[in-house]
Amino acid sequence: MTEAGKRIRIAVAGLGVISRTVHLPLLQRRGDLFEVVALSDLSPTRAGELGGRYGVEPARRYTDASAMLADGGYDAVLLATSGSHGDLAAQALRAGLPVLCEKPLAYTRAEADRLADLAGGAPALMVGYMKQYDPAVAEAARLLDDLGGPERVHAVEVTVLHSGSDRQLAFANLPAAPVDVPADEAARLRAGDAALLDAAVGADPGARTLYQILINSICHDLSLLRLLTGAPATVEHVATWPVRPDGPPEPSVDISGRLPGGGRYGIRWLNLPHYPAYREIVTLHHAYGSLELVFPSPYLLNAPTALTVVDAHGGGERRAVFRSVTEAFEQELVAFHAMVTAGTAPLTGIAEGAADVRTSQQVVRRYGELTGAAIAGEAANS
Structure with missing residues (x-):
């Protein structure tokens, strides 16, 4: 667990509408709590453009979310990719990374069961029901x-x-x-x-x-x-x-x-x-x-x-x-x-x-x- 009250380094996977209009502007607004240090998107143009706008160094702008998760170097991850988030959330949890996951959490109950096993009962994932x-x-x-x-x-x-x-x-x-x-x-x-x-x-x-x-x-x-x-x-x-x-x-x-x-x-x-x-x-x-x-x-x-x-x-x-x-x-x-930072359970885990x-x-x-x-x-x- 990250030290309570600490500014945490966060990686964002998926730079579509919700990230561009909501998540990235708010992460920047709450610079007292978050520092965006890595981004990924299937489009290299989009990753480059938003990486430049939000001060992410070129080496930390990815076109493969899985590669970004494998490299690490941050405290938490926000998943805003399209489709099911089961696989990427599982990869993040295996790496010990807390996850803020946009809906849907998963397409299947089997995926959700796997995530529950990986979390082991600890507050490790929040579903984005704002x-x-x-x-x-x-x-x-x-x-x-x-x-x-x-x-x-x-x-x-x-x-x-x-x-x-x-x-x-x-x-x-x-x-x-x-x-x-x-x-x-x-x-x-x-x-x-x-x-x-x-x-x-x-x-x-x-x-x-x-x-x-x-x-x-x-x-x-x-x-x-x-x-x-x-x-x-x-x-x-x-x-x-x-x-x-x-x-x-x-x-x-x-x-x-x-x-x-x-x-x-x-x-x-x-x-x-x-x-x-x-x-x-x-x-x-x-x-x-x-x-x-x-x-x-x-x-x-x-x-x-x-x-x-x-x-x-x-x-x-x-x-x-x-x-x-x-x-x-x-x-x-x-x-x-x-x-x-404090292990507080989310309203939707x-x-x-x-x-x-x-x-x-x-x-x-x-x-x-x-x-x-x-x-x-x-x-x-x-």
Whole structure:
């Protein structure tokens, strides 16, 4: 474990949108806690450009994340590569490196089990569910605890208006995707992820698409349910449908079931590529009122999440709004630093990340039962 309070040296694998718009700027902002000393990306142009911008010496700019991990020379690693992070996280843990892992942790429960064995029960890996560290979420959790805890929740309603990435990222003016990514390496990684999808849910196209939406996006809502009410106890209804016949390949998704305390949950994830702005609403209803969280686009740093508290007052309805411009991603980095330097357990470690993989596979299994899709792999026995 690194000395408590020490500035830690960190390596970043994967320099795509989330690293460029969020992680690297925040690591630089929190120079009191972190020093970026190594970067890797399949594109040598991108590794060179960002290495120069963030002061990483040329010898520590890699095009192979595995080679970067093998060389070492730092205290912790942030994994923001695409696809499953099971193999790279395992390599880092074998090297004794704490990991901040962007979602998904893994595609399969087998990968997560391997990571748990390598960690040996110590806080060694944090899954990047930044919404759990949002001040508005922390306030909602506190208020729910004051009400008597998760068993007081009558229902949770989640609506995600998922606008296209071009609309979510227009403000960032990002450069065009690099053209110097080696085709054979990109094909190798795609083949590896395809094999993992086979192992997770089988070959049915609808099941695979649903699973990827779950582990890449809806997982954030599963993590909030797990934090506030406990993970779903059942998955009873699953439906997918296209926006229109000529719409995007990814469908919209509707899921519902029972919560551990006896209440109900519903998640409606709407794929709306032309919707003007991303919006996510999570509402917890209880006998005395509601707690409503409204999240902005995750790429807008320091944009406040609004928590509206609805309760009774003087025989009528009272609404109070809580906002904080403290950035959830930054709070996540502070918590990761505490994990690395003080052994503080993260809100989502390997076990909790594996629970979200399991819930996602249960959703896919139910989808198969309701639609007749052939579900195989781990999901068939989830």
